[in-house]
Amino acid sequence: GENVEQHPSTLSVQEGDSAVIKCTYSDSASNYFPWYKQELGKGPQLIIDIRSNVGEKKDQRIAVTLNKTAKHFSLHITETQPEDSAVYFCAAITDSWGKFQFGAGTQVVVTP
Amino acid sequence: NAGVTQTPKFQVLKTGQSMTLQCAQDMNHNSMYWYRQDPGMGLRLIYYSASEGTTDKGEVPNGYNVSRLNKREFSLRLESAAPSQTSVYFCASSEKDRVIQYFGAGTRLSVL
Numbered sequence: 611g612e613n614v615e616q617h618p619s620t621l622s623v624q625e626g627d628s629a630v631i632k633c634t635y636s637d638s639a640s641n642y643f644p645w646y647k648q649e650l651g652k653g654p655q656l657i658i659d660i661r662s663n664v665g666e667k668k669d670q671r672i673a674v675t676l677n678k679t680a681k682h683f684s685l686h687i688t689e690t691q692p693e694d695s696a697v698y699f700c701a702a703i704t705d706s707w708g709k710f711q712f713g714a715g716t717q718v719v720v721t722p
Numbered sequence: 723n724a725g726v727t728q729t730p731k732f733q734v735l736k737t738g739q740s741m742t743l744q745c746a747q748d749m750n751h752n753s754m755y756w757y758r759q760d761p762g763m764g765l766r767l768i769y770y771s772a773s774e775g776t777t778d779k780g781e782v783p784n785g786y787n788v789s790r791l792n793k794r795e796f797s798l799r800l801e802s803a804a805p806s807q808t809s810v811y812f813c814a815s816s817e818k819d820r821v822i823q824y825f826g827a828g829t830r831l832s833v834l
Contacts, residue, residue, distance in 0.1 A: 646825075653812050653814075653825030653828050654812070659822070709767065710765075710821075710823065714763055715764050
C-alpha cells in the first residue's frame with residue numbers, strides 16, 4: 611500500500627520568513643496530493659491540493675510543488691504570519707474516490 | 723450549513739465500557755470516513771463508507787464497528803474500550819468520485 615513520509619516533524623520560523631514542508635510517497639499510481647492545516651482543537655482543513663498532471667500550484671502565500679519522477683511534493687508558505695502556526699498534513703491518494711494515506715504531520719510555529 | 727458535526731466532543735471511559743461516536747454531515751456527500759489521530763502518527767483510517775449501505779475496513783479497524791445509518795450519518799462504536807483506544811477521532815465526508823474530504827472538529831476520547 612501507499613506510504614507517505616513527511617519532514618520535518620517540527621518547524622520554527624520567524625515571522626516573515628518562508629516555511630517548507632516535504633513529503634515523499636511510495637506508490638507511483640498516486641495521482642492526488644492534498645495539504646491540510648489543523649489548528650489547535652479543530653479538525654483538519656484543506657488548504658491546497660495538486661494533481662499528478664500539474665507540477666506547481668499557487669494560492670496567495672502558499673504553493674505546492676510536485677516531482678512525480680522523484681515521488682515527492684512540497685508545501686511552501688511565504689511571508690509567514692502568526693496565524694500560520696498549526697499542524698500541517700500531507701496526503702497521497704491512489705483510489706479514485708478518496709482513501710487517503712496521510713503523513714505524520716508537521717508542527718509549524720511562527721514566532722513574532 | 724454546519725458541515726460535519728461530531729458528538730460528543732470529549733469522553734472519558736473506563737476499560738471495558740462501550741460507547742458510540744456520532745457523525746452527521748449536511749453536504750449530501752456519499753462517502754464518509756472515521757480516522758483516529760495519535761501523536762506522531764498522523765491520521766489513520768479506521769473504517770469508511772463509500773456510499774450509503776456499504777462499509778469497509780481501513781488501516782486500523784480492530785476493536786471498532788461502524789454503521790452507516792443513512793446518507794447523513796455514520797457512527798463508530800467501541801464495544802469494549804481499551805486504553806490503546808485513547809485518541810482523537812475524526813469523521814470526514816466527501817462527494818462520490820471526489821477526493822476533497824471535509825473533517826469534523828473531532829472527539830477526544832480517554833480510556834482509563
